[in-house]
Amino acid sequence: xxxxxxxxxxxxxxxxxxxxxxxxxxxxxxxxxxxxxxxxxxxxxxxxxxxxxxxxxxxxxxxxxxxxxxxxxxxxxxxxxxxxxxxxxxxxxxxxxxxxxxxxxxxxxxxxxxxxxxxxxxxxxxxxxxxxxxxxxxxxxxxxxxxxxxxxxxxxxxxxxxxxxxxxxxxxxxxxxxxxxxxxxxxxxxxxxxxxxxxxxxxxxxxxxxxxxxxxxxxxxxxxx
Amino acid sequence: xxxxxxxxxxxxxxxxxxxxxxxxxxxxxxxxxxxxxxxxxxxxxxxxxxxxxxxxxxxxxxxxxxxxxxxxxxxxxxxxxxxxxxxxxxxxxxxxxxxxxxxxxxxxxxxxxxxxxxxxxxxxxxxxxxxxxxxxxxxxxxxxxxxxxxxxxxxxxxxxxxxxxxxxxxxxxxxxxxxxxxxxxxxxxxxxxxxxxxxxxxxxxxxxxxxxxxxxxxxxxxxxxxxxxxxxxxxxxxxxxxxxxxxxxxxxxxxxxxxxxxxxxxxxxxxxxxxxxxxxxxxxxxxxxxxxxxxxxxxxxxxxxxxxxxxxxxx
Numbered sequence: 001x002x003x004x005x006x007x008x009x010x011x012x013x014x015x016x017x018x019x020x021x022x023x024x025x026x027x028x029x030x031x032x033x034x035x036x037x038x039x040x041x042x043x044x045x046x047x048x049x050x051x052x053x054x055x056x057x058x059x060x061x062x063x064x065x066x067x068x069x070x071x072x073x074x075x076x077x078x079x080x081x082x083x084x085x086x087x088x089x090x091x092x093x094x095x096x097x098x099x100x101x102x103x104x105x106x107x108x109x110x111x112x113x114x115x116x117x118x119x120x121x122x123x124x125x126x127x128x129x130x131x132x133x134x135x136x137x138x139x140x141x142x143x144x145x146x147x148x149x150x151x152x153x154x155x156x157x158x159x160x161x162x163x164x165x166x167x168x169x170x171x172x173x174x175x176x177x178x179x180x181x182x183x184x185x186x187x188x189x190x191x192x193x194x195x196x197x198x199x200x201x202x203x204x205x206x207x208x209x210x211x212x213x214x215x216x217x218x219x220x221x222x223x224x225x
Numbered sequence: 226x227x228x229x230x231x232x233x234x235x236x237x238x239x240x241x242x243x244x245x246x247x248x249x250x251x252x253x254x255x256x257x258x259x260x261x262x263x264x265x266x267x268x269x270x271x272x273x274x275x276x277x278x279x280x281x282x283x284x285x286x287x288x289x290x291x292x293x294x295x296x297x298x299x300x301x302x303x304x305x306x307x308x309x310x311x312x313x314x315x316x317x318x319x320x321x322x323x324x325x326x327x328x329x330x331x332x333x334x335x336x337x338x339x340x341x342x343x344x345x346x347x348x349x350x351x352x353x354x355x356x357x358x359x360x361x362x363x364x365x366x367x368x369x370x371x372x373x374x375x376x377x378x379x380x381x382x383x384x385x386x387x388x389x390x391x392x393x394x395x396x397x398x399x400x401x402x403x404x405x406x407x408x409x410x411x412x413x414x415x416x417x418x419x420x421x422x423x424x425x426x427x428x429x430x431x432x433x434x435x436x437x438x439x440x441x442x443x444x445x446x447x448x449x450x451x452x453x454x455x456x457x458x459x460x461x462x463x464x465x466x467x468x469x470x471x472x473x474x475x476x477x478x479x480x481x482x483x484x485x486x487x488x489x490x491x492x493x494x495x496x497x498x499x500x501x502x503x504x505x506x507x508x509x510x511x512x513x514x515x516x517x518x519x520x521x522x523x524x525x526x527x528x529x530x531x532x533x534x535x536x537x538x539x540x
Contacts, residue, residue: 057426073423075416077486082412087427089409119487 004040005030005198011143016165016170016175018185021195022218031145032196034176035067036060066136067145070152072128076121080106080113083120084135105138106130109164124155130164137168144168146177150184162188182211195216238531239479239495246499250506254452257509264388270501271374271390272297272449272456274494277472277479279445281493284476285405286438287418287485288337288344293472296329296443297450297465302359304451305369305460308376309483315375325439326447329355334439338432344439356440359462369460380456390452402490414438419486427526465466473499478528500524 012016019027032038034045036057045052047063054060060067074083074225081095081102102116111130113123120128130151138145149165150158158181166188168175178184185192192209194201194217201217215221234241276293283290300322307318310497329351337347360366382389403413413434416424425431449468454460478496481488503524507517 058428061428073420073426075419075486076394077419077482078415081439082416085428086416086423089412093407093412 001013002198004033004195007043007195007198007200009193010203011174011176012191013174014169014172015190016169016177016188018176018189018192019176020021020180020182020192020214020218021201025195025198025218026182026198027195028147031067031142031147031176031178034060034143035065035145037067041176064140064142065145066141066143068129068136068147068149070147070164072132074120074128074132079119080116080123080131081130084138086135088139098176105134109134109137109167111164112160114150124151124157126154126161129157129161133161133164133168135172137173142176144173144175146175148178148180150179150181158184168196186211196220234397235408237497239492242499243495243502246502246506250502252264252510254506254509257506262505264391264503266498266505267394268390269504270497271388271394271449273468273471273475273500274394275452276446276449276468277475277493277497278397278490279307279442280399280472281476281479281481281488281490282405282414283344283438283442284473284481284483285418285485285488286414286435287421288435288438289348289473289483290333290439290442290446290526291345291348291469292329292351292355293442293446294332294465295359296326296446296464297453297468299329299359299362300326300354300447300450301454301464302363302369302460303461305372305376305454306362308373309369309371309411311462312373315378319379322451323444323447326450329447330440332438333443337439338435348447352468356462359425363460363462366462368457368462372459377455377458379452380454380458390456393448393452397448398490398494401441402455410434410437415449415486417485449516450531470498471500474521474525474528475521477525477532480532482532483529496528 007026007030009030019030021027029038033040034054036054036059039055045054045186052063054065075086075171081099084102085098099116106113106116109130111127111134113127113130119132121198123131129152133146133149134143146165149161153161162184163173165177177185177189186206190206192206192214194203194214196218204214204217256262276297280290280293301415303325304318304322305311307321308315312458313321333347333351336342337344363369379393380387381386385390405414413424413429414437416429417431417434422433424434446468450465453464457464475496476488476493477483478499479489479494480496496499503520504517507520512520
């Protein structure tokens with residue numbers, strides 16, 4: 001069974017790329033390869049023109065590629081600060097200082113969390129997603145992959161998250177978002193990469209396409225202009 | 226129930242229970258309110274409290290250690306034997322015994338992470354193994370009583386007016402509160418217990434953290450056993466049967482969640498005090514030990530139910 005067949009995928013600096021396709025199209029597989037969760041049977045990865053090997057998540061992190069999966073990988077029993085700094089603690093912990101920095105990070109991304117000492121499990125879906133994104137984008141990252149960032153969110157929270165993601169572009173990051181919600185994708189994405197049954201169907205700039213056309217590319221139907 | 230009342234109850238429930246118990250106890254028994262009795266209570270709970278620190282670390286880390294009572298017993302007889310038969314100086318005997326305790330923890334944690342065996346099973350096995358070894362070491366269950374004169378210092382001695390076990394307990398709590406709250410590995414104990422997959426994803430050495438937790442837990446069980454042996458002025462292979470229950474109950478009463486990732490040592494200490502108070506007042510009123518067992522079981526059940534009710538609903 002082939003999950004991905006001869007797919008050539010490009011990501012440019014400072015863009016938001018929507019990776020779309022139906023269930024089983026291969027989107028998850030593709031991002032798992034980039035994030036180091038899976039090693040592909042063939043193919044190469046180039047970063048800034050240099051060939052790189054990504055054999056595990058640590059390799060990806062070293063290359064400053066960060067992924068936020070759908071389950072968010074947050075530690076529910078800990079507060080916002082501890083989640084943001086996960087894996088980045090130094091020897092002795094000085095809470096006050098870390099809380100201040102975390103507060104700045106949250107405020108800097110325009111995230112609305114009144115008390116960051118709250119345990120993450122008591123936050124709303126949108127707040128949790130924001131914390132996961134804040135964690136992924138702090139500490140100097142270049143590429144952020146977001147897997148269905150708005151799937152679990154309501155209308156208002158989705159809009160807020162999308163605004164946050166859009167603001168990441170201004171910071172010089174490159175972002176890949178996987179989403180089933182094409183409306184959301186059109187709201188912030190620059191380009192669309194469409195997969196169907198493990199094969200690349202096409203790549204479109206936002207200006208030269210429409211939701212209808214993308215849908216047709218995803219499902220394999222005919223698009224009438 | 227009103228959210229604010231719930232929140233208040235949740236934060237201060239231990240102190241409230243403590244105060245209520247002191248009130249009721251002093252009404253129910255005239256012998257309760259005395260300095261001597263209080264010192265007795267604290268000295269009595271000191272061993273359980275020390276072992277409970279280890280249990281708390283392990284449960285917060287998402288695990289469980291059923292072998293604490295056996296390790297305590299084995300440590301007690303080993304400590305006695307080293308001093309009585311091998312004539313080792315006390316400090317050396319203590320260090321060797323604690324080292325052995327640490328090794329048991331290493332076995333527990335090591336087997337668990339290397340072979341992915343659930344901690345319940347591994348520690349159930351070591352519980353039996355070390356209880357058996359305690360009996361074997363004493364040649365069939367006879368207490369080791371030919372201990373030197375200074376043997377009972379740890380368990381019965383005083384520094385000034387304060388019993389030594391209490392001093393050791395306080396030191397242990399200070400060290401481990403510092404460890405859990407101010408060091409990276411202390412934080413990782415919580416992380417791994419709260420979400421092991423996420424921790425691993427972010428570079429935490431989950432296996433190492435787990436082993437560290439179990440080493441600490443067993444070393445502390447060992448220390449508890451050493452103090453107990455000193456208190457009994459002999460090494461008793463059958464000792465510490467109740468330690469497991471008391472340590473875990475104190476931990477749960479204190480607010481540590483069995484699912485891992487949350488809990489405080491201060492809570493565990495209060496839990497141990499509450500258990501100690503309970504045991505004390507029942508003893509003062511001459512309640513049969515068997516009824517005490519029933520009460521202890523009910524307390525554990527109540528503690529878990531209370532915890533689930535309060536933790537799940539409040540924010």
